């Protein structure tokens with residue numbers, strides 16, 4: 001099964017580039033930029049990755065990002081992730097970035113996006129992995145700050161497929177950002193939002209009805225509301241679920257308690273993703289392996305999860321069909 005999972009053609013739709021920052025690279029970039037971390041070693045950093053909830057993770061995640069200053073830093077970070085993803089047979093990925101984490105420290109928007117975009121273009125040319133970029137607004141900051149960030153993004157519109165919403169969920173409902181998402185949609189961006197990770201089903205409804213999202217990021221609290229489940233199934237709204245993230249942030253106690261299989265069986269279009277793999281103990285293979293072993297998934301379940309991701313992606317209909325044909329060829333060869 002592990003080899004099957006590794007070989008399975010996969011798409012990743014919920015991945016924060018700042019969450020792929022492995023401690024080794026963090027130290028290397030910190031050293032070359034003359035930025036000191038409060039940790040003395042890679043081991044000490046990894047020991048600090050004991051989280052109790054979303055906020056306890058976010059505090060250290062924003063801290064690590066402080067060493068990123070130059071275009072080359074963002075390039076190196078993105079290249080390292082794309083290389084790793086490609087090695088795990090992820091053939092398409094849609095990457096989140098948090099510009100405010102950097103612009104609020106004085107790093108220009110242009111520096112961030114040029115570094116990330118450069119690595120994405122090189123990875124497509126050299127590794128064959130395709131990717132798209134989604135700008136996330138930090139929801140613990142104001143709606144006005146989000147609007148300013150959107151304005152900064154407009155000159156780079158061709159490099160950004162969509163906008164999303166991340167950071168501290170509870171107390172920052174989607175409707176707080178209604179105006180900025182309306183403007184983003186008018187500018188042609190596709191809309192996604194984190195909702196129902198720690199926040200209630202009501203936040204998922206708001207993301208759907210007020211922000212007009214194409215996908216819900218996380219959404220694992222959906223089964224608490226039967227009407228919402230009915231809506232998600234009827235409209236085939238994808239959920240980008242992140243199993244290891246949910247365990248590390250104590251959304252579920254154990255992988256055996258995770259509801260991804262239950263949601264798959266309900267007919268919800270669920271997908272598997274790694275969220276912040278450097279912090280949560282694994283990339284795509286490790287996430288698939290964890291749920292396969294913990295929830296006893298069959299090869300057909302794994303196939304369906306992968307197919308859902310291609311269907312839920314922002315690829316064109318022709319590109320989606322090509323990936324699904326490749327997935328079907330893979331399945332025929334392995335059954």
Ligand code: HPA
Nearest residue numbers: 016166167168194275276
């Ligand atoms: N949730 C909210 N904000 C985040 C996450 C997440 O899973 N990862 C990085 N920022």
Ligand code: ZN
Nearest residue numbers: 016166194275
């Ligand atoms: Zn996330």
